[in-house]
Amino acid sequence: xxxxxxxxxxxxxxxxxxxxRIKAKIFGDYIINRYIEHxxxxxxxxxxxxxxxxxxxxxxxxxxxxxDNTYFNYKNLKIEDNCFIGRKVFFDMADCITIKxxxxxxxxxxxxxHQDVGYRMLKRFYKRKVAPVVLxxxxxxxxxxxxxxxxxxxxxxxxxxxxxxxxxxxxxxxxGGVPAKYIKDLK
Numbered sequence: 001x002x003x004x005x006x007x008x009x010x011x012x013x014x015x016x017x018x019x020x021r022i023k024a025k026i027f028g029d030y031i032i033n034r035y036i037e038h039x040x041x042x043x044x045x046x047x048x049x050x051x052x053x054x055x056x057x058x059x060x061x062x063x064x065x066x067x068d069n070t071y072f073n074y075k076n077l078k079i080e081d082n083c084f085i086g087r088k089v090f091f092d093m094a095d096c097i098t099i100k101x102x103x104x105x106x107x108x109x110x111x112x113x114h115q116d117v118g119y120r121m122l123k124r125f126y127k128r129k130v131a132p133v134v135l136x137x138x139x140x141x142x143x144x145x146x147x148x149x150x151x152x153x154x155x156x157x158x159x160x161x162x163x164x165x166x167x168x169x170x171x172x173x174x175x176g177g178v179p180a181k182y183i184k185d186l187k
Contacts, residue, residue, distance in 0.1 A: 013046040024072070033067045053077040056101075061085040069094040069114065076113075086143070095130050095149065100137040106161070108144040115149055136171070145180075156186060 016035065024031045032051065039047055044061050051074035055061075059079050064087045070076075077091065079099045086107035091097055095113035099105070116128035131150030135141065139153045142161030147153065152168045159165055160176025160183070169175050172186040 009042060010046055013043050014050055017047055017050045029070050029072050032072075033070060037064060037066050039063065039065075048074060048077065053079070055079045056081045056083070059083045059085070062087040062089075062107075064088040066090045068092050080137075092149075096132040098132065098134045100135060100139075100155075102138045103135045104140045105135070106141060106143040106145075109141050110146045112147065113149045139169075142176075158186070 020032050020035055036044065036047060041061070041063055044063065044065060045055050045059065048055050053074045054077070056079060058081045060083070062085060065085065066088065068090070070093050073093070076093045076096045078096065079085070080101040082102050083099050084104045086105055086109065088108050089105055090110040092110070092112040092114060097111055097113060111133050113133055114128065114130040115126070117123055117126050129149055133147055133149065134152045136153060136155040136157070138156040139158070141147065141153065141159045142163065144161055145159045145163045145165065147159070148164070148166045151165050153159060153165070154169050154171035154173060156172050157169045158174040159169065159180060160174065162178070163176045163180040164178045165175065165180040169180070174183040174186065175181060176183050
């Protein structure tokens with residue numbers, strides 16, 4: 001019975017994604033991103049996989065995932081085995097976001113893969129930067145933390161709640177603050 005339900009759900013989501021892709025060609029990819037944001041917990045992984053993201057079956061993604069700068073390319077999202085993504089997490093997908101196995105991303109976390117002020121006066125001082133973000137296996141990102149573009153969070157590291165991480169975090173390290181600074185080692 002579970003297999004039949006899963007099959008029906010898969011087909012239902014596949015039809016929804018097909019219709020949304022047609023609408024998105026006319027109105028823009030935000031149509032698809034809004035759907036993802038309001039997906040049920042059962043639908044979200046199926047929808048992301050159908051769109052091209054690499055999501056493990058053992059990953060738990062809570063509702064409210066906010067995606068931006070997808071440009072119809074969901075292949076920039078890679079989530080490995082047994083990860084947890086909390087509610088209202090924001091992924092800026094201008095570049096690749098890789099989340100390795102056993103990683104935990106708490107509620108309200110923002111992961112940014114680009115920075116840019118657009119075509120404004122500050123552009124000459126703040127050049128556009130686009131770079132991937134990697135969360136290594138077993139890391140834990142606390143609630144409402146922000147990970148900036150080009151950052152790699154090391155294996156089994158902890159980012160304290162509310163922190164802003166602007167540089168790489170070594171393995172087995174706890175960081176916190178704005179900007180995030182070393183707190184202690186876990187070894």
